[in-house]
Amino acid sequence: MSYVLVEYRNIHIDYENKKIINNFNLKVKKGDKILFKGRSGSGKSTLLKLIMGFSFPSEGLIYFNGNCLDCYNIWEVREQVCYISQYLDIWEGPVTNIFDEIFSYRKNLDKFDRNKLEYFLEYFDLDHKILQQDYDELSGGEKQRICIIIALLLDRDVYLLDEITSSLDQNMKEKVINYFVGNKDWTLIVASHDNQWEMDNMKVINIGD
Numbered sequence: 685m686s687y688v689l690v691e692y693r694n695i696h697i698d699y700e701n702k703k704i705i706n707n708f709n710l711k712v713k714k715g716d717k718i719l720f721k722g723r724s725g726s727g728k729s730t731l732l733k734l735i736m737g738f739s740f741p742s743e744g745l746i747y748f749n750g751n752c753l754d755c756y757n758i759w760e761v762r763e764q765v766c767y768i769s770q771y772l773d774i775w776e777g778p779v780t781n782i783f784d785e786i787f788s789y790r791k792n793l794d795k796f797d798r799n800k801l802e803y804f805l806e807y808f809d810l811d812h813k814i815l816q817q818d819y820d821e822l823s824g825g826e827k828q829r830i831c832i833i834i835a836l837l838l839d840r841d842v843y844l845l846d847e848i849t850s851s852l853d854q855n856m857k858e859k860v861i862n863y864f865v866g867n868k869d870w871t872l873i874v875a876s877h878d879n880q881w882e883m884d885n886m887k888v889i890n891i892g893d
């Protein structure tokens with residue numbers, strides 16, 4: 685049965701005396717596919733970051749699985765949720781070293797699956813040679829796909845996707861969107877300006893209206 689996984693309760697966000705979010709309330713059930721739409725600066729990314737504890741509300745509470753988030757249980761949330769940032773310049777060095785580092789952490793040790801990596805490289809149309817290239821030298825779309833592959837290998841079932849298709853061509857966008865939206869068990873909260881995310885099973889929430 686579907687239950688409430690994430691709840692935003694009476695959320696207000698102010699930055700430097702500017703009101704960004706005014707009394708936002710939302711319950712996200714397990715398996716829901718949510719799309720946050722809204723003008724640039726309306727607070728979409730900030731709403732995603734609240735769930736990871738990367739931003740904090742000025743007022744209001746966030747619940748995950750019935751628990752009010754605090755500085756202790758946020759670590760449990762981070763083990764279950766994956767946030768893919770819209771900022772791509774978060775890694776450096778050869779791509780293979782990035783995978784090695786991420787999957788050397790104790791919590792991720794058992795997540796690395798070479799067969800899955802090979803499968804995702806092919807599915808997302810990346811040449812195997814990319815593993816030897818420097819991340820800095822990749823195109824925006826290549827970086828975006830590497831970040832997506834890392835997230836998929838981490839094998840979560842809640843994904844917070846912050847403009848993850850902005851550098852992809854039409855065909856690749858469709859593949860990425862279908863991959864995420866097509867998994868009925870995953871809970872998705874997507875922040876995007878791209879109408880392609882507005883599929884039948886996506887619930888669109890306008891932020892800043």
Ligand SMILES: Nc1ncnc2c1ncn2[C@@H]1O[C@H](COP(=O)(O)OP(=O)(O)OP(=O)(O)O)[C@@H](O)[C@H]1O
Binds near residue numbers: 700724728
């Ligand atoms: N740490 C911060 N300190 C001050 N202002 C911030 C901070 N984080 C976000 N903001 C401001 O809050 C507003 C909302 O930012 P946010 O990135 O959430 O918007 P967005 O809707 O995701 O925008 P975009 O569509 O351009 O990605 C912006 O005006 C931004 O400058």
